[in-house]
Amino acid sequence: MRLGIMTTHFAALVVLASLVLTGCQSFHREPDNSLYLQLGERAGIADVVEDLLYLIVDDTRISHQFKGINVAQFHRHLTDQLCELSGGPCEYAGREMRESHAAMGITNTQFNALVENLILAMEENDVPTAAQNRLIKKLLPMYPDIRHL
Amino acid sequence: MTRFSSKRGAVIFTPLLAMGVLAIPLASADIGSRLWATGGVTTIEGSAGGGLVPWALLGSYASDEEWGGTVAISRAEVDDYTLAVIGASLNWNNRVEVTFARQTLDLSSLKQDELNQDIFGVKVRLMGDALYSPWGQWSAGVQHKRQQDFTVPEAIGARDNGGTDVYFAGSKLFFAAMFGRNLLVNATVRGTRANQGGLLGFGGDLNNNYEFMAEAGAGVFINRQWLLGAEYRQKPDNLGLAPEDDWWDLFIAWVPDRRLAVTAAFVNLGDVATLKDQQGVYLSLQGSF
Numbered sequence: 001m002r003l004g005i006m007t008t009h010f011a012a013l014v015v016l017a018s019l020v021l022t023g024c025q026s027f028h029r030e031p032d033n034s035l036y037l038q039l040g041e042r043a044g045i046a047d048v049v050e051d052l053l054y055l056i057v058d059d060t061r062i063s064h065q066f067k068g069i070n071v072a073q074f075h076r077h078l079t080d081q082l083c084e085l086s087g088g089p090c091e092y093a094g095r096e097m098r099e100s101h102a103a104m105g106i107t108n109t110q111f112n113a114l115v116e117n118l119i120l121a122m123e124e125n126d127v128p129t130a131a132q133n134r135l136i137k138k139l140l141p142m143y144p145d146i147r148h149l
Numbered sequence: 150m151t152r153f154s155s156k157r158g159a160v161i162f163t164p165l166l167a168m169g170v171l172a173i174p175l176a177s178a179d180i181g182s183r184l185w186a187t188g189g190v191t192t193i194e195g196s197a198g199g200g201l202v203p204w205a206l207l208g209s210y211a212s213d214e215e216w217g218g219t220v221a222i223s224r225a226e227v228d229d230y231t232l233a234v235i236g237a238s239l240n241w242n243n244r245v246e247v248t249f250a251r252q253t254l255d256l257s258s259l260k261q262d263e264l265n266q267d268i269f270g271v272k273v274r275l276m277g278d279a280l281y282s283p284w285g286q287w288s289a290g291v292q293h294k295r296q297q298d299f300t301v302p303e304a305i306g307a308r309d310n311g312g313t314d315v316y317f318a319g320s321k322l323f324f325a326a327m328f329g330r331n332l333l334v335n336a337t338v339r340g341t342r343a344n345q346g347g348l349l350g351f352g353g354d355l356n357n358n359y360e361f362m363a364e365a366g367a368g369v370f371i372n373r374q375w376l377l378g379a380e381y382r383q384k385p386d387n388l389g390l391a392p393e394d395d396w397w398d399l400f401i402a403w404v405p406d407r408r409l410a411v412t413a414a415f416v417n418l419g420d421v422a423t424l425k426d427q428q429g430v431y432l433s434l435q436g437s438f
Binding site: 061107108109111112113115116119128129130131133134136137140143 | 179182183184212213214215243278281282324325328329330331371372373
């Protein structure tokens with residue numbers, strides 16, 4: 001009987017310990033912001049987005065899709081979006097991806113062009129290869145929304 | 150013994166090159182929009198892929214609103230043979246790839262001088278995008294092969310001097326998969342009767358039917374200019390007099406720019422036409438437009 005109680009206590013302790021250990025990790029640890037740091041935090045991301053906008057303007061494959069945008073607002077929104085996505089302390093306040101791209105009819109050619117320009121902009125800002133790849137990986141789930149598939 | 154441009158090779162390659170140069174202004178002024186190195190390189194059979202295995206990727210950089218093409222010259226120098234290949238491809242909208250390749254196997258160690266084979270290929274992207282689709286890109290293709298010098302293949306038991314391979318391939322690029330590097334994985338299944346890819350004819354005394362062969366390739370992008378990887382290609386064994394082994398290679402590809410790709414590899418072709426354990430180096434240059 002006493003052994004039974006001890007076993008129960010021990011089991012409870014194990015459960016508690018595992019709850020504390022995993023709980024600490026999932027609830028109390030800071031979110032993984034290593035990518036955000038590798039991108040140079042919000043200022044670094046803002047520089048990448050600025051260079052990206054210059055590349056877009058010069059790219060006849062996609063520049064027409066950006067005609068008439070509010071450049072300052074677009075820059076702020078995209079910077080916040082990439083900041084949030086990379087684990088930074090920002091909040092994207094722009095429109096939902098599927099909605100904002102609905103009427104644009106974006107082709108794979110145009111999507112590729114944008115990814116190319118993003119990579120070139122990151123290279124211009126000396127973002128390491130691994131961080132470039134990690135950011136694109138995080139952007140991939142948006143592909144069907146942007147392409148409206 | 151380096152005869153880099155055999156006379157016949159030069160005769161065919163020059164018009165191909167001219168075609169490529171002429172095609173540049175015909176195609177859009179810019180090269181295609183797909184990302185660097187995502188057209189693969191030209192295989193020894195002309196289809197886009199690695200060196201030995203066709204992948205689901207289509208050649209050149211044409212995306213869904215673009216034309217593109219490639220020209221390539223390749224050479225494998227193994228212990229007793231030299232294989233020279235020239236190839237060209239056109240890609241429409243990243244949907245259909247049409248290819249041509251001419252292979253010349255130098256047989257100076259056997260009686261006959263050389264074996265030639267022409268390969269006409271078509272590959273269609275059925276669905277998906279290797280980079281952006283979660284389930285990758287899936288393509289199907291055919292390679293119609295015409296062996297031009299049938300004396301030796303016939304003497305060792307090959308049944309036909311022509312044949313058609315059919316294949317189904319899947320390719321997927323996994324972003325940031327290993328130490329933040331992108332990983333490209335490919336699997337191919339091929340139905341074939343070809344002996345040594347067709348250079349030794351089709352069918353034979355041991356087997357004369359289509360068989361399914363498994364092929365695979367994988368590579369890691371060190372950065373967007375360098376791809377390091379390996380390939381494996383299972384092969385039939387139709388000829389009693391000339392047992393055949395599976396092929397494999399270790400490759401490194403350098404893509405400094407969309408217009409140029411340089412591939413170097415260590416290749417192991419196993420036993421070829423009675424000569425044992427053929428290993429050596431492979432080098433390929435590809436230009437895209």
